[in-house]
Amino acid sequence: MFFPAALGALLLASCAADKPQDKPLKDTFADNFLIGAAVNVDLVNGADPKGDSIVSRHFNTIVAENCMKSEKVNPAEGVYVWDDADAFVKYGEERGMFIVGHTLVWHSQLAPWFAVDSLGAPVPPEVLKERMRNHITTMMTRYKGRVQGWDVVNEAILDDGTYRKSPFYEILGEEFIPFAFQCAMEADPDAELYINDYSMASPAKRDKYVEIVNDMRSKGIRVDAIGMQGHMGMDYPDFNEFENSIVAFGTTGAKVMITEWDMSALPTVNTGANVADTAAYAAALNPYPDGLPAEVSQEWNDRMKKAMDMFIRHSDIITRVNAWGTDDGMSWKNNWPVPGRSEYPLLFDRSYNLKPFLTEYTEK
Numbered sequence: 340m341f342f343p344a345a346l347g348a349l350l351l352a353s354c355a356a357d358k359p360q361d362k363p364l365k366d367t368f369a370d371n372f373l374i375g376a377a378v379n380v381d382l383v384n385g386a387d388p389k390g391d392s393i394v395s396r397h398f399n400t401i402v403a404e405n406c407m408k409s410e411k412v413n414p415a416e417g418v419y420v421w422d423d424a425d426a427f428v429k430y431g432e433e434r435g436m437f438i439v440g441h442t443l444v445w446h447s448q449l450a451p452w453f454a455v456d457s458l459g460a461p462v463p464p465e466v467l468k469e470r471m472r473n474h475i476t477t478m479m480t481r482y483k484g485r486v487q488g489w490d491v492v493n494e495a496i497l498d499d500g501t502y503r504k505s506p507f508y509e510i511l512g513e514e515f516i517p518f519a520f521q522c523a524m525e526a527d528p529d530a531e532l533y534i535n536d537y538s539m540a541s542p543a544k545r546d547k548y549v550e551i552v553n554d555m556r557s558k559g560i561r562v563d564a565i566g567m568q569g570h571m572g573m574d575y576p577d578f579n580e581f582e583n584s585i586v587a588f589g590t591t592g593a594k595v596m597i598t599e600w601d602m603s604a605l606p607t608v609n610t611g612a613n614v615a616d617t618a619a620y621a622a623a624l625n626p627y628p629d630g631l632p633a634e635v636s637q638e639w640n641d642r643m644k645k646a647m648d649m650f651i652r653h654s655d656i657i658t659r660v661n662a663w664g665t666d667d668g669m670s671w672k673n674n675w676p677v678p679g680r681s682e683y684p685l686l687f688d689r690s691y692n693l694k695p696f697l698t699e700y701t702e703k
């Protein structure tokens with residue numbers, strides 16, 4: 340009896356000596372904002388135990404990377420496939436996390452039936468409104484009191500500040516945004532409601548969002564936060580412009596959230612996050628298949644620290660900072676905009692170690 344117990348203690352001690360555990364990020368940034376990650380179905384279903392261990396240890400908020408998108412959860416009219424979304428919510432609940440649903444109204448990964456009739460022609464405005472209301476109400480009612488915040492409208496504005504010509508816009512015009520928020524307010528008055536987009540450092544896009552949010556809030560339509568996705572690279576966005584957007588968004592009275600943070604370490608192919616904008620593979624675009632060289636890693640960490648310091652500077656209005664994934668190995672950036680690259684964009688590396696720039700905060 341004595342021997343195995345002693346051996347166990349010895350092993351534990353030697354593991355601890357090899358790698359002291361980092362202070363949890365949620366404790367490190369407790370006075371600043373919630374900190375979290377997008378999680379995928381594998382992680383919540385137990386197929387990524389190491390991913391689970393970092394999420395459980397470090398994060399106090401999670402968002403659904405894919406399982407709540409309409410094409411997944413509502414693939415045909417009146418048909419809901421709940422298994423993955425239920426598992427996601429249960430996972431967050433069991434860990435006492437602030438759970439964010441993503442996303443109710445989005446042109447991309449839109450269920451194919453949503454905006455067309457049986458012949459594939461656009462539905463009349465009243466039909467689309469009815470479908471939007473049903474979808475929003477069904478989703479939010481199922482998770483009432485369990486999902487605390489929702490990305491209600493995602494990626495509605497282009498970088499030049501004009502409306503994206505999505506089916507929602509083409510059929511309903513500008514009204515689709517306030518209509519979606521009105522439905523969401525009614526479906527769950529206690530949930531926070533967010534409007535979310537990428538390339539938010541663009542001045543034209545910034546101005547348009549300020550105008551849209553001011554307009555809705557002045558009419559009593561709740562928008563609780565503006566989500567700045569925060570998909571970044573080594574040469575974009577301009578942090579001064581990003582910071583100008585944080586400040587401008589704060590003037591609306593809504594909070595600001597960094598909702599999909601990651602930073603590419605690879606050559607920039609495009610600066611947005613539009614899923615459809617892809618490019619062909621070329622070896623020159625994938626320069627570090629076997630790991631980041633030390634100097635590139637240093638440069639990446641320095642830039643991430645600058646971004647984090649900027650978020651901390653504005654933690655009076657930034658209430659949540661959320662990475663778009665857990666470890667580098669699972670990031671969507673490995674396959675976008677160029678398929679098959681080895682990317683290094685997240686807060687944890689492929690071995691689930693915290694990136695060095697974060698230890699500067701955890702070890703303070």
Ligand code: 9MR
Binds near residue numbers: 448
């Ligand atoms: O990370 C997501 C990836 O796994 C999906 O294939 C893709 C399409 O659904 O969406 C990615 O997440 C996107 C998010 O939902 C909205 N903003 C841009 C994100 C990256 O494309």
